[in-house]
Amino acid sequence: MKTLLLILLGAFFIPTTFAQDSLEVASRKNTLKLDLTHNLIYRNAYNLSWERITKPNQSMGFTVGYQEFPQVLNLGENIEAKRESDAGGYKFGAEYRFYLKKENKHAAPRGVYIGPYFTTLGFNTSREIVYTQTAEPQEARYGAKFRLYSLGAQLGYQFVFNDRWSLDLVLVGPSITRYDAGIRLEGDFEFDPEDVQNEILDALINKFPGLSDLLNEKELDSSGKLDVLGIGYRYQFLIGYRFGKYKQR
Template sequence: MKNIHCLFLMTVAFCIATLRLQGQATQETTGKAYKNVIRYDLSGALLYGPDRHIVFGYERVLKNNQSISINVGKASLFTADRNDIKTDSFSFNDDLKNNGFKINADYRFYLKKENKYQAPHGVFIGPYAAFAQFKRDNQWAYTDPNSQGKLVQTNLTMNIFTVGGEMGYQFILGKRVALDFVLIGPGFGYYKINAKIKSDLSQAQKEELRGAIKDLITEKFPGLNNILANKNFDNEGDIRTWNFGYRYIIHIGYVF
């Protein structure tokens, strides 16, 4: 969560500095209205790592200062090591697979009364929908003295679907550089998490191992610690819940 706080403070500071810039060439001074933006999710790359989060998007301005956009790309979970999680009987041993993807879309209304420039420059509000899937296979060492070095494999799948509303501001700097900030994005999401265990463990041992998996993802995944605070895996290895979430994104893009 410290990364999110730092990113937010950096965003506020950058916005203040940007608003002081005067005399920059924009579509108002060039006489040409640009209607397309291709963008890169900079905030996701900063939070999760540029190798694990590669999401690109496209925005198209429609009539009446409205636009529609879609963003899609690779998004995998955090990395882990052997010192992250240990229980009385299990310790984290290795990452076997770690992949996933994100896709989201929004419909924006650029507020004419609040904006000096034409869309896609200025304050916007609108609805959004987002879906993310993460898959992760891990290997755990069974540390019981009688286990003789037994290894246990787990398969984790997380599906998150969220709908909500957003408010933000998109700057057009120079002639073609777009900096897009989704600053307020409350939503309501459905979270489905499944943790399969490939081993003949007892039910108590499975509960202990799934508890370690829950500790791992809530420690590493921003926001899940609150959403899963009072949730536990059932006997089939599932957690299903609805909860409130939020959306906060910084994009950098090219206008054309």
């Protein structure tokens, strides 16, 4: 944890050392990007990012998107998953980048960059289930919510082609992340809901890379909620289109 904190502090304060006397401002200051990373993890993911050059080798960016929780077929040994009745989610984020003059031959947004970022993810999912551990199978419906709040630092490289297209790769992005989860069972049943809720939680968190280790042996409280602070990671693959008034350099 100490190492992570040093990385985060460095990303916030050290970049100003590299940010002085930069290259000329890029000819087009805006880049609109499609984030393809979440398409590999979540369902129906549509995330857009906008990057704006603010200084010769600095930029700010914002992200907004919609995504649904991954399909979970196996919820536990004694739980049969039925029809999913609701699914949805969102992503919001902001970041600031410092393109390193000593490492880059070209003006931003092309080349190596570092900087801080913040993201928040939210997911809602509801499903009908059948619990088979009782003498007779009993039906119920669960509603689950996940909220992730991440503050971190990233290292990446952005390629620019023909002054119009970009390929943006976030290679390293550790963060301090707050994981907030909640599950509620509804229906006319006789089994103990706490046991079933925790079994469902275990199945759902396995869809988040590395989260199962963090929440190992963690259980929901009596109200069906779980709130944990831990380490998160960020890796991204984005394709962008650059626009804005062209200036001859």
